Amino acid sequence: MAKKLRFQSPTGMHDILPEEQYYFQRINKVSEHIAGFYDFKKIDTPILEDAELFSRGVGLSTDIVQKQMYVLKTRGGDFLALRPECTAPIVRSFLQHGMFNLPQPVKLWYFGPFFRAEHPQAGRYRQFWQVGFEILEEKSSVVDAQMIQIFYNILQELRLKNLIVEVNSIGDSQCRPYYKKLLTSYLKVRESALCLDCKRRFRKNPLRVLDCKDEKCQQIKSQAPQILDHLCDECNHHFKEVLEFLDELELPYRLNSHLVRGLDYYTKTVFEIFSDVNPDKKNAANGSQVNEGMTSLAMGGGGRYDALAKLIGGRDVAAVGGAMGVERIIQAMKARRIKFAEEASAQIFIAQLGNLAKRKSLKILEEFRKEKITAAETFGKDSLKFQLNKANKLGVRYVLILGQKEALEKTILIKDMISGKQDTVKLDKIVDEIKKRLKRR
Ligand code: ATP
Ligand code: MG
Numbered sequence: 001m002a003k004k005l006r007f008q009s010p011t012g013m014h015d016i017l018p019e020e021q022y023y024f025q026r027i028n029k030v031s032e033h034i035a036g037f038y039d040f041k042k043i044d045t046p047i048l049e050d051a052e053l054f055s056r057g058v059g060l061s062t063d064i065v066q067k068q069m070y071v072l073k074t075r076g077g078d079f080l081a082l083r084p085e086c087t088a089p090i091v092r093s094f095l096q097h098g099m100f101n102l103p104q105p106v107k108l109w110y111f112g113p114f115f116r117a118e119h120p121q122a123g124r125y126r127q128f129w130q131v132g133f134e135i136l137e138e139k140s141s142v143v144d145a146q147m148i149q150i151f152y153n154i155l156q157e158l159r160l161k162n163l164i165v166e167v168n169s170i171g172d173s174q175c176r177p178y179y180k181k182l183l184t185s186y187l188k189v190r191e192s193a194l195c196l197d198c199k200r201r202f203r204k205n206p207l208r209v210l211d212c213k214d215e216k217c218q219q220i221k222s223q224a225p226q227i228l229d230h231l232c233d234e235c236n237h238h239f240k241e242v243l244e245f246l247d248e249l250e251l252p253y254r255l256n257s258h259l260v261r262g263l264d265y266y267t268k269t270v271f272e273i274f275s276d277v278n279p280d281k282k283n284a285a286n287g288s289q290v291n292e293g294m295t296s297l298a299m300g301g302g303g304r305y306d307a308l309a310k311l312i313g314g315r316d317v318a319a320v321g322g323a324m325g326v327e328r329i330i331q332a333m334k335a336r337r338i339k340f341a342e343e344a345s346a347q348i349f350i351a352q353l354g355n356l357a358k359r360k361s362l363k364i365l366e367e368f369r370k371e372k373i374t375a376a377e378t379f380g381k382d383s384l385k386f387q388l389n390k391a392n393k394l395g396v397r398y399v400l401i402l403g404q405k406e407a408l409e410k411t412i413l414i415k416d417m418i419s420g421k422q423d424t425v426k427l428d429k430i431v432d433e434i435k436k437r438l439k440r441r
Pocket of ligand 1: 085116118123124125126127128129130261262298299300301302323324325326327328
């Protein structure tokens with residue numbers, strides 16, 4: 001067995017190798033396109049933020065803050081956290097830059113790396129990428145439905161099929177406290193049967209128990225009281241409207257009255273989108289059983305967070321948003337064997353033979369670049385056979401051959417790889433000639 005190298009990427013953090021970049025680029029491009037259509041503007045926030053932004057915003061009792069946040073102390077004694085998510089940073093930025101003075105709503109999107117000290121497993125990393133969307137200063141329920149539609153559209157455009165949208169409402173500060181009480185009394189008599197984490201969650205925030213993936217807790221939660229039965233009039237009305245909009249959009253969704261999400265800042269609407277990745281296998285990582293024999297993978301989720309801005313900046317900003325995991329989307333695309341055509345390969349290949357020819361080839365390559373004609377070469381190799389083989393593999397239409405004789409006569413040979421026809425052209429006319437031929441096709 002090969003000796004293990006001294007240096008490896010940190011546990012749970014991975015290199016994004018060139019072959020993986022295609023997937024990242026595709027997801028970024030599709031998201032950018034859809035963001036443009038719905039008039040979202042791109043935002044980037046720092047990788048590090050004041051740690052308190054998350055303990056206040058995301059919530060002290062959440063797994064993210066309790067167990068998953070990387071915090072470092074600066075030399076000046078400040079505590080900074082590697083951002084575990086982007087909603088709190090975006091609200092921070094919104095308030096800091098007075099974006100409440102802009103025409104409302106403000107629509108922002110992002111694509112970047114996030115950090116959570118999780119137990120690494122398939123599809124669960126310590127550094128992972130998210131693409132997310134936020135609509136700020138808008139309380140209408142119509143944008144809740146639009147947000148879900150945007151996520152759905154991106155996944156569909158990436159050709160993921162069998163998407164499952166789950167929605168719920170978790171109420172607000174008017175109705176949730178009462179529901180919390182109900183849930184607490186329900187859980188209290190069952191506390192001993194809860195998993196270790198949930199025993200802690202139960203005390204800090206009983207709603208968290210509904211988010212647990214442990215089988216024992218899942219059973220307990222299936223019988224738990226449902227928040228939908230206890231929403232106040234306002235939340236009830238808001239949620240009813242969201243569902244009506246989703247019906248109008250003909251977006252297939254299902255109610256999951258126990259969906260709560262892992263962050264404390266949500267109010268009213270919450271949602272999650274799954275893709276079934278393994279119709280014939282039951283044991284995919286991170287899966288939650290949705291149907292007999294079908295395993296699904298959480299692509300993303302989000303919800304409304306009307307109370308967040310107040311928590312971190314003392315100002316009410318009604319808002320809704322969500323994020324999707326880029327590696328998760330890639331995992332689902334791979335599981336469904338979704339491939340896409342590689343970027344357009346070279347249009348021509350420049351082969352050279354001899355020193356003088358090599359020197360002149362360098363210059364010609366630059367001329368093609370200026371004319372935006374993609375040209376491939378292997379200037380480091382001298383064998384003509386090798387070069388022609390390579391040109392063949394790339395499937396280019398025209399190969400230009402510059403030998404010693406041509407270099408002296410200031411000409412170059414064009415070989416049409418389809419007809420096999422060869423022509424000699426003046427070296428200073430070659431770019432025009434290729435332009436003409438490419439245009440003709
Ligand atoms: P999960 O329940 O899978 O832990 P979450 O509720 O923590 O997800 P969010 O914080 O809402 O997830 O993040 C949105 C999406 O980001 C998730 O649906 C998932 O696709 C992705 N994601 C979250 N944590 C990770 C991680 N550690 N590695 C890779 N992707 C992740
Ligand atoms: Mg999580």
